[in-house]
Amino acid sequence: MSIPKICGIETEYGISVVGAADMNPITSSSILINAYANEVAERTRWDFDGETPQRDARGMDSLVSFPPEVETHLVNTVLTNGARLYVDHAHPEYASPECRTPRDAVLFDRAGEIVLRRAMAAAQGGMPRGQSIVVYKNNSDGKGNTYGCHENYLMDRATPFVKIVRYITPFFVSRQIFTGAGKVGSEAPGLDHSVVPFQLTQRADFFEEEVGLETTLKRPIVNTRDEPHADASRYRRLHVIIGDANLSEYASFLKVGTTALVLAMIEDGALDDLDIVLATPVRSLRQISYGLDLKTEVPTVGRGEMTALQIQWEYFERAVKYGDREGFEALGSEDQGAWLLEEWERILSALERDPMELADTLDWVAKLQIVSGYRERHGLAWSDSKLAAIDLQYHDLRPEKSLAARAGLRTLVPEEAVIRAVTEPPTDTRAYFRGRCLEKYRDSVAAANWDSLIFDVGSDPLRRVPMMDPLRGTAHHVDTLLERSGSVVELLRGLGAEG
Amino acid sequence: MAERELKKKTTTTRESNEVVEEEVSAKSESAEKLKADLDDLLDEIDEVLEENAEEFVRNYVQKGGE
Numbered sequence: 001m002s003i004p005k006i007c008g009i010e011t012e013y014g015i016s017v018v019g020a021a022d023m024n025p026i027t028s029s030s031i032l033i034n035a036y037a038n039e040v041a042e043r044t045r046w047d048f049d050g051e052t053p054q055r056d057a058r059g060m061d062s063l064v065s066f067p068p069e070v071e072t073h074l075v076n077t078v079l080t081n082g083a084r085l086y087v088d089h090a091h092p093e094y095a096s097p098e099c100r101t102p103r104d105a106v107l108f109d110r111a112g113e114i115v116l117r118r119a120m121a122a123a124q125g126g127m128p129r130g131q132s133i134v135v136y137k138n139n140s141d142g143k144g145n146t147y148g149c150h151e152n153y154l155m156d157r158a159t160p161f162v163k164i165v166r167y168i169t170p171f172f173v174s175r176q177i178f179t180g181a182g183k184v185g186s187e188a189p190g191l192d193h194s195v196v197p198f199q200l201t202q203r204a205d206f207f208e209e210e211v212g213l214e215t216t217l218k219r220p221i222v223n224t225r226d227e228p229h230a231d232a233s234r235y236r237r238l239h240v241i242i243g244d245a246n247l248s249e250y251a252s253f254l255k256v257g258t259t260a261l262v263l264a265m266i267e268d269g270a271l272d273d274l275d276i277v278l279a280t281p282v283r284s285l286r287q288i289s290y291g292l293d294l295k296t297e298v299p300t301v302g303r304g305e306m307t308a309l310q311i312q313w314e315y316f317e318r319a320v321k322y323g324d325r326e327g328f329e330a331l332g333s334e335d336q337g338a339w340l341l342e343e344w345e346r347i348l349s350a351l352e353r354d355p356m357e358l359a360d361t362l363d364w365v366a367k368l369q370i371v372s373g374y375r376e377r378h379g380l381a382w383s384d385s386k387l388a389a390i391d392l393q394y395h396d397l398r399p400e401k402s403l404a405a406r407a408g409l410r411t412l413v414p415e416e417a418v419i420r421a422v423t424e425p426p427t428d429t430r431a432y433f434r435g436r437c438l439e440k441y442r443d444s445v446a447a448a449n450w451d452s453l454i455f456d457v458g459s460d461p462l463r464r465v466p467m468m469d470p471l472r473g474t475a476h477h478v479d480t481l482l483e484r485s486g487s488v489v490e491l492l493r494g495l496g497a498e499g
Numbered sequence: 500m501a502e503r504e505l506k507k508k509t510t511t512t513r514e515s516n517e518v519v520e521e522e523v524s525a526k527s528e529s530a531e532k533l534k535a536d537l538d539d540l541l542d543e544i545d546e547v548l549e550e551n552a553e554e555f556v557r558n559y560v561q562k563g564g565e
Contacts (some may be wrong), residue, residue, distance in 0.1 A: 012564045021558040090562035142556065147564030215565035241565065359533075373541050389552035390544065392559055406543055408536065 002267035005260035014136035036119035046076035047447035082431030097431030102257035111421035138395035149245035182364030204289035229450035247404035264330035433473030
């Protein structure tokens, strides 16, 4: 039986300053995060011990790899909903708390949008007249610079990494037909609007390798970063860098849900009979992204040419059988699993008939409908900057400017739940313990991390509480203890007693 | 694949023509509504789209991340 697919979404937001276009983005990102930390939430330091982004899942030090540097001097904070909010490189980043179900991953990703929106408002007070910081939930500036929306999934350490790569690669290359956020034009060298007027994804232009450790150059389809933030003898964390940031809750749910399910199936050997091996995955990734009619065929080894839809149907059919046999415990909810399959089938069927039927469901279709409609109405060339502006503004987080908010996208989580998720953690992962401790013992939490909390109890040395299992520290585990512990000393004593 | 096609066929087969016709007319009505919705949306975009699109797009420059 596969292990629970604890999951989360980390989003690097685009940032710009109206009235001061040349402001250093590290400065503007820091202003933004500081404003939120100081005015909206209290600040708790992030603890960098245990961060090993350079460790490779393939078990070797790659000589050509350039691991990302951890920038400890940049602004970093942890929120009472269990999320981390910080400045990463030159972007504000929100990393959701660990979630037990795909729906929660969507909920807490949406909560991140509210956090960034509140941060924009909080930062406004300190800005010079005529200037304001604006945040975009996208992945590219249209000029060849990209930034990521990464997903994370808890995996069983016993599953060989080569097996994950084997079965997840065709899935990642084909899932973009519903995960893509859409983009006007291409940022790959030599492809102007006459060749690629519009494509399915923000990110396909930027992938150059099949497997690798990098995230900032020579981006790989399967990232090998081996930094489990948990007991490394039992778990790995699959760090997925190939997705787009979604504004559509449905697209986000499908993205995380289908990926979590496929990973569970890999662990349980439910894909062992799948014989799809892409002959040229990197090239196929782009070709599929450029083929708006979804009829693009890509070469496989031994199966001839296949479309992304054909590949997806093969995963889907096995998922149906898997669900019948094993249920959906891996996704944390039988109901969500069953519903995920229904939606997956609905989306694939609609994409097969006419993708434009999904203008209320998928980001790339919603954006394409707006861009094409606008283009036809005003008789514009695909290279017209108005269309690039629409593309950009689709992702603008300001309610008065956002085009995604106007696109009539179906929603999946109630707005009240999203607002609650801005401050309250999920109840069924260790994020609960992190978030509740921050809320209740704020002054005594010296630092926080994914897999530990550090308490300052006054005279004694700092006390580290390890949280090496993402499935422990839930409301079920710790609520009674938290309720009866009026102080951190009592909490630590209680934890010690429970071993 | 065959299994899926079979399933799709059984779910889309209708017993009488009447039902099918109703569906067709409902579909064209909803298509008209969609077009009207899109027109409204495009009107709205004309209002909220950044005034100087060229400058807006030119100024949006990001550093790479991740």
